[in-house]
Amino acid sequence: MSAVIDTAVVALTKKVQTFNGVAKFVVKGEGAIMIDETGVRAGDEDADVTLTASAEVFQAILEGDMNPTTAFMTGRLSVDGSMGLAMKLASALG
Numbered sequence: 001m002s003a004v005i006d007t008a009v010v011a012l013t014k015k016v017q018t019f020n021g022v023a024k025f026v027v028k029g030e031g032a033i034m035i036d037e038t039g040v041r042a043g044d045e046d047a048d049v050t051l052t053a054s055a056e057v058f059q060a061i062l063e064g065d066m067n068p069t070t071a072f073m074t075g076r077l078s079v080d081g082s083m084g085l086a087m088k089l090a091s092a093l094g
Contacts, residue, residue: 004030012040016092021085026052049081
């Protein structure tokens with residue numbers, strides 16, 4: 001995996017303590033990150049919700065410079081699957 005994914009796994013592990021469901025972040029051109037009840041890890045598996053963004057948008061969300069809901073509403077973040085789980089994840093990223 002890329003350095004972006006490795007760094008994001010560490011950052012997400014600090015932000016998301018528990019998550020009931022299976023989510024996948026796809027960072028365009030870098031790879032994917034899985035979040036489930038066992039934690040955060042690099043991987044590309046089936047998920048209940050898949051969120052896709054560029055590396056720049058993903059980094060801005062992680063750093064708190066961009067609200068995930070705003071990113072979605074402006075087309076910078078796409079969501080495929082359970083919108084409810086996406087909203088829970090957005091709250092966890094706060």
